[in-house]
Amino acid sequence: FTGREGEVQRGAGEEEAFVSVICLNCRVYGPEDSQETVFEEVNPLLTSLLDGYNVCIMAYGQTGSGKTHTMIGSQSEDPTAAVQDSHQGIIPKAANELFKLISEKPADSHTVEMSVVEVYNNEVLDLLARDEGGATVGVKREVITTSTGTTTAVKVMQLINSVLKLRSHCPTLVHMDSSRSHFIVTLTVTSKSPDLRLLPVPLPLPLTMPLPRPSITQPPLKTKLQLVDLAGSECVGMSGVTGAVLWESSCINRSLSALSDVLGALVERRPHVPYRNSKLTHLLQDAIGGDAKLLIMLCVSPTQRFLTESLQSLGFGARARQVQREPPRRKNTALKMKRRTRLSD
C-alpha cells in the first residue's frame, strides 16, 4: 500500500474487499493467503519463547470474521491427522513447531505443561477438568514431557480437539456458530538450565566474559505461550441477540473493552495497568506488557456491511501497535553467554 500511516482507504464495491489500511510494521493477508503464509509471522515468536520471553498470540475481530479459522483452522475428525493438515490454524502449527524446536535441544531439558480454559460471562472455566457432557470433574492438568517432537504436538491437539466442543457457542444473525467465550490455550515451558561449565568457551578468553562460577546453579526458566481465540466483538443490534445471549454479548464486549483499556494504559505508560478489571486481562497479565511479545491477528470482514466493525477492529490494532515493550528482563542467561561467545569469536 502507499500513503500515510494510519490512513484508511475506501474503495467502491458491493460485497468485496474495499477497506485497506496503510500501516508500518504490520502485514495484511487476503482471502487467498494460506494458513502456512499466515503462520510465517508466528514462527519467530516460538524461538523467542525458548529464549525466555512470554509470548501471546491472539485473534481479535468482530463475530464471524475468521478468528477461530485463523487460530484453530478446520476441524478434523481424526485428531492425530490434525497437526499435519495444511488447513490447520496457528494453535496446531505453533504446537508442532514448539515441540520440533524442543526436540532439537538436549534430551529431558524441557517440559511443557498445558492448560485450556474459556472465559465465559467473566468466569474462567477449566476445559480440561470437564467430562464429555461439560460437567466439572475436578481440577486436572496435563503435563507433557518431550520425548519426540511430533508425538507431543499430536497429544496437544488431541486434548484441544477433545475440549473444543465444550466451548460455548450460539447462533446469531451474523454468525450461525458464534463462539460465546474467549478460548485460551496456555503452554508453559520449563527449561532446566544447562550446566554452564559445559558451554564452549573460546580461548583466549575475552575480557568481557567472566567464567561462570561452578557453584552457581540457575533455577529452571519458565515461559508462557498463550494462544487466544477471543470471542467476537459485536454490535448487539446487528446480531439480534436477546435474553441470556444478550448478557453473553455484554460480557464479551465489556471484557474486550477491558483489554483495550489495558493496552491504552500500557501505551501511555501509566503506573497502574488495570489487568484486574476483567478475568480475561487478569489471565493474560503475564503475556501482555513488560517484555512479553504480543502478536495480534486482526480479523476483518471483507464486506461493506461491516465497515463500522472493521474500523473498530483496526482502531484496536492501532492502539496495540503503540505499546512499547520494556527492555528484556527474563532472557536465558546461558543463551546470552553463548551469544557473547559467538560475538567475540
Ligand SMILES: Nc1ncnc2c1ncn2[C@@H]1O[C@H](COP(=O)(O)OP(=O)(O)OP(=O)(O)O)[C@@H](O)[C@H]1O
Ligand atoms: N480465511 C478464510 N478462509 C476460508 N474460510 C474462512 C476464512 N475465515 C473464516 N472462514 C469461515 O467463515 C466462518 C466464520 O469464521 P470463524 O468461525 O472463524 O469466525 P469467528 O471470528 O471465530 O466468529 P465468532 O467470533 O462468532 O466465533 C467459518 O465457517 C469459517 O470456516
